[in-house]
């Protein structure tokens with residue numbers, strides 16, 4: 001089964017607007033020859049609209065890093081799915097481990113955000129993954145299954161067609177430690193199996209499951225060549241146009 005390969009860059013809390021426009025422009029230029037791989041860049045909220053102007057009609061898609069589930073109202077500091085959509089973005093990262101760790105995100109809030117994203121025409125990139133303690137306690141599958149069941153509670157198979165899952169072992173994010181291709185493949189396969197049980201074989205087969213956690217040009221090939229790894233969510237290495245475009249070219 002040939003699935004779409006999606007390489008997404010999570011810029012986290014980096015780049016002023018002028019820096020963001022410069023980086024986006026470099027990525028645009030360096031990926032002009034890409035024809036198959038889906039490219040998504042996720043700058044901070046403040047840079048979404050200016051970056052959208054820079055990427056123009058290139059094949060680069062724009063995504064946000066988070067959102068709130070309510071439409072509008074007295075929620076100081078929050079950003080709705082509709083507001084994100086109005087910048088030109090069509091993706092949103094939901095449930096990143098840094099959101100879960102530092103901002104109290106739970107499976108329940110992830111579920112509310114996924115539903116609101118889909119209602120507003122945004123494609124959610126939903127992050128799941130175990131901590132080091134959980135891996136060492138041999139409960140990786142239990143944790144990831146709970147996160148998947150929670151994130152996608154009450155969703156239909158039709159809605160799931162718009163969703164991407166990113167498996168990001170927490171111990172591999174920003175640490176320079178990468179899951180071995182075999183470790184990653186095993187969890188990806190288990191996630192696919194679970195999605196098949198929950199939503200049927202068509203969703204299981206077609207679902208894009210990205211790997212994230214210290215992906216860089218040096219390890220991208222071995223990870224992306226695994227049968228159930230359909231792309232990468234890249235943090236640190238996406239902040240330089242050279243390394244991000246190198247990963248995209250490896251995926252292509």
Ligand code: PEP
Nearest residue numbers: 173174212213214235236
């Ligand atoms: C991430 O933030 O999603 C991530 C995978 O970061 P890094 O590539 O830096 O580990």
